[in-house]
Amino acid sequence: xxxxxxxxxxxxxxxxxIVERFLTEEAPDxxxxxxxxxxxxxxxxxxxxxxxxxxxxVHGMKGYHGVATVSRIPLKEFSRHDWQDNGEARHVGVELxxxxxxxxxxxxxxxxxxDEPDRTINVKFGQKLDFLERMTxxxxxxxxxxxxxxxxxxxxxxxxxxxxxxLLKVVSHTPIEVETLQRFKDAHGWVDIGREHIVAPxxxxxxxxxxxxxxxxxxxxxxxxHMWASPELAKQAVGxxxxxxxxxxxxxxxxxPLVTEFSL
DNA sequence: ATGGTGGGTAGCCCA
Numbered sequence: 001x002x003x004x005x006x007x008x009x010x011x012x013x014x015x016x017x018i019v020e021r022f023l024t025e026e027a028p029d030x031x032x033x034x035x036x037x038x039x040x041x042x043x044x045x046x047x048x049x050x051x052x053x054x055x056x057x058v059h060g061m062k063g064y065h066g067v068a069t070v071s072r073i074p075l076k077e078f079s080r081h082d083w084q085d086n087g088e089a090r091h092v093g094v095e096l097x098x099x100x101x102x103x104x105x106x107x108x109x110x111x112x113x114x115d116e117p118d119r120t121i122n123v124k125f126g127q128k129l130d131f132l133e134r135m136t137x138x139x140x141x142x143x144x145x146x147x148x149x150x151x152x153x154x155x156x157x158x159x160x161x162x163x164x165x166x167l168l169k170v171v172s173h174t175p176i177e178v179e180t181l182q183r184f185k186d187a188h189g190w191v192d193i194g195r196e197h198i199v200a201p202x203x204x205x206x207x208x209x210x211x212x213x214x215x216x217x218x219x220x221x222x223x224x225x226h227m228w229a230s231p232e233l234a235k236q237a238v239g240x241x242x243x244x245x246x247x248x249x250x251x252x253x254x255x256x257p258l259v260t261e262f263s264l
Numbered sequence: 265a266t267g268g269t270g271g272g273t274a275g276c277c278c279a
Contacts, residue, residue, distance in 0.1 A: 011271055037272065063272045112279055210269040
């Protein structure tokens with residue numbers, strides 16, 4: 001059994017206390033972090049060593065974005081795609097357990113896309129769509145059992161948001177984003193592991209804005225984080241959970257962790 | 265319709 005987690009941590013250095021809590025309580029074999037907001041040299045390597053996560057692939061940059069995959073089982077870093085073509089650190093790919101035994105694990109942080117869902121007036125929105133198109137070209141060529149996880153910054157289904165109609169013009173849930181993400185999905189036949197286990201139209205959120213204070217009253221969440229597997233690998237997923245409670249931990253990230261267990 | 269909060273880091277950018 002291999003337990004894999006994904007979490008947009010919104011500064012790994014600030015949030016090491018809750019990362020330690022998560023690793024201690026949930027004990028995943030592998031944790032994919034997004035928005036680490038640090039360069040590799042300033043990554044809290046010692047804290048992860050102390051917890052047994054001695055295998056790491058860190059693709060960071062100063063102050064913004066950045067991803068890291070930390071593991072108790074051996075991994076080998078083999079790619080750092082720049083799907084935005086602007087040098088931002090938003091992806092790291094590793095191979096788990098060696099050729100033919102484990103899986104390829106892709107950790108991605110899709111750009112948020114700014115506030116205005118119109119590429120003619122908002123460059124960031126265009127960059128987000130272009131990022132997804134480059135990911136799609138890549139996905140067409142994926143030929144090994146692969147799991148792609150991370151903050152996709154898109155909530156594709158009606159039940160992935162607290163109010164579908166109200167969010168149709170809000171970046172993360174616009175029809176053009178959902179269509180663009182669907183083309184990525186179709187390019188490899190990715191299986192949405194989260195929705196295999198928490199079936200639509202059941203409510204499923206992974207992010208709540210810091211700007212909404214009363215989460216337990218209004219519950220204005222969105223499912224921005226995902227774990228998508230190649231069809232053959234998806235059959236080996238035996239459990240999936242979303243740790244909503246982590247949104248209420250001390251000094252929380254605005255995202256919560258996802259966990260999938262595989263029988264490899 | 266607007267502004268609301270949070271993080272990194274040095275006058276704003278990003279989410």
